Amino acid sequence: MGKYTQKRVVLWGFVLALIIAVFLSPWASSWPDGLERVAENLGFIKKTEQAGVTLWERSPLPDYAIPGLANKGWSTALAGLLGTVVIFGLGWGIARLLKRK
Amino acid sequence: MHIPDGFLSNVINLTTAGISGGVMALALKKAGREISDKEVPLVGVTAAFIFAAQMINFPVVAGTSGHFLGAALASILLGPWLCFIIMALVLVLQCLGFADGGLTALGSNIVNMGLIGGMGSYLIFRIFQSFFSSSPKGFLLASAIASWFSVVLASLACALELGLSGTSPFSLVIPSMVGFHALIGTGEALITTSILSAVLTVRSDLIRTWRTDKPLTVRL
Numbered sequence: 433m434g435k436y437t438q439k440r441v442v443l444w445g446f447v448l449a450l451i452i453a454v455f456l457s458p459w460a461s462s463w464p465d466g467l468e469r470v471a472e473n474l475g476f477i478k479k480t481e482q483a484g485v486t487l488w489e490r491s492p493l494p495d496y497a498i499p500g501l502a503n504k505g506w507s508t509a510l511a512g513l514l515g516t517v518v519i520f521g522l523g524w525g526i527a528r529l530l531k532r533k
Numbered sequence: 534m535h536i537p538d539g540f541l542s543n544v545i546n547l548t549t550a551g552i553s554g555g556v557m558a559l560a561l562k563k564a565g566r567e568i569s570d571k572e573v574p575l576v577g578v579t580a581a582f583i584f585a586a587q588m589i590n591f592p593v594v595a596g597t598s599g600h601f602l603g604a605a606l607a608s609i610l611l612g613p614w615l616c617f618i619i620m621a622l623v624l625v626l627q628c629l630g631f632a633d634g635g636l637t638a639l640g641s642n643i644v645n646m647g648l649i650g651g652m653g654s655y656l657i658f659r660i661f662q663s664f665f666s667s668s669p670k671g672f673l674l675a676s677a678i679a680s681w682f683s684v685v686l687a688s689l690a691c692a693l694e695l696g697l698s699g700t701s702p703f704s705l706v707i708p709s710m711v712g713f714h715a716l717i718g719t720g721e722a723l724i725t726t727s728i729l730s731a732v733l734t735v736r737s738d739l740i741r742t743w744r745t746d747k748p749l750t751v752r753l
Contacts, residue, residue: 436735438571445578453585461590461598466713467534467691469597473709474701476540483539483635494632496588511631512588519584519626523619524577530565531573 446520453512457496458505534691534714535627536642538635542698549694550640556648557621564614572611575739579607580619582728584626591720599717602687604650605658605680606725610732612741613655620647645690654683658742667744669733673726680725681718688714 464472471477493499493511501507568576583603590598603623608616621643627633634642658679665671692710696703729740737743 438574438736438739441732441736441739442574442578446581449578449581449585452582453588457585457588460588460600461592463590463592463596463598465534465590466593466597466599466688466710466717467536469713470706470709471540474705476695476700479539479700480537480635481539483537483637491628491630491632493630496631496633508588512585515588515626515630516581516585518630519623520577520581522577522622522626523580524574526618526622527568527573527576527615530561531568531570 449516453516454509457512458508535634536638538637541638545694545698546637549644553640553643560614560617584623593716601724602684605654605683608651608655609742613652616651617647641694645687649690650683650687653686654679657682676729677722677726680721684714684718684721
C-alpha cells in the first residue's frame, strides 16, 4: 500500500488527462502521422477521397474541433475537454456494469 | 495510425469487424469475471488518459509525427481484456465523435491497436518480466520493450491489411510503416514507463502485473 488513497490517484490521473487534453492539445504537431506519411510517400493518400462512407459531415466534432468556433486553439482544447470527460464516464460506467454482473 | 475510410478492401473491413466483435464478447466476459472493485474507476481514468494523450502528436522526423497509443500501458495496468475494452471504447469515440479513423475501418483499427497492440504487448511484457529481476527497474524495462512492440506490431498489422487490400505492395508498405513506427515506439516507451513508474511509486498495488505469481497466461 502506498501513501495515496485510491481516490487521490484517480483524481490526479483525471486532472492530468484534462491538462493534456486542454492545454497541450492545441500545441500538438500538425505534421502527418506515421500512416499518413506512408500513404503520401507511397501515393495512396487520395484513396480517402474515393471512400463511400464519410463521417466528416456527421460526427459532432470532426478533427477535434468545435464547428463554428473560429479560434483553432480554443476549439481543439474544448473538443479535447469534452472527449476526455465523456470517455472517463464511459469507461467508469462500463466497468461498473461489468463488476455488477 | 488510425486508418481512414477508403484504404482497406471490404473483405478486410468485414473480417476485422467480425474479429473485433468476437474478441469484444470474450473480453467482456473475461474482464467481468476478474475485475475488482478498486479497478472500476481505474478503467475510466486510464481511458481518459489514453484519449487525451492520443491527441498530442509529437514530431519524430522532419515532416512526420506520431502519438501515444496506450495499449501497453492499459494491458500492464489492468490486463489484456480490460485493455481491449478500453482501447475499443477510445477508438469508437474517436471515430464517431471526432471523425478520427474511418467507420468502415473501425474493426481494423480495433484489431491493430486494441488486440495486436494490447494482447501482443501484454504477452511480450510477461515474457520479458519473467527474464528480468522483479525490481522496479526490471518491471519498467519489460514495460519499455513491450510498449515499443505495441506500436510496431500494430503498425505491422496495419501494413498487412493495406497489403492484403491491394492498396500498396507488401514490399513497400511493410518497411515504411514499421520504420516510422519504430521511431514512434520510442516515444511510446518513454511515456508508458513514466506513467508506470509514477503509479509504482504512489500505489504499486494498483498495477495488476506488478509482482504477481501468474506469469504468461492468457486463458481463453
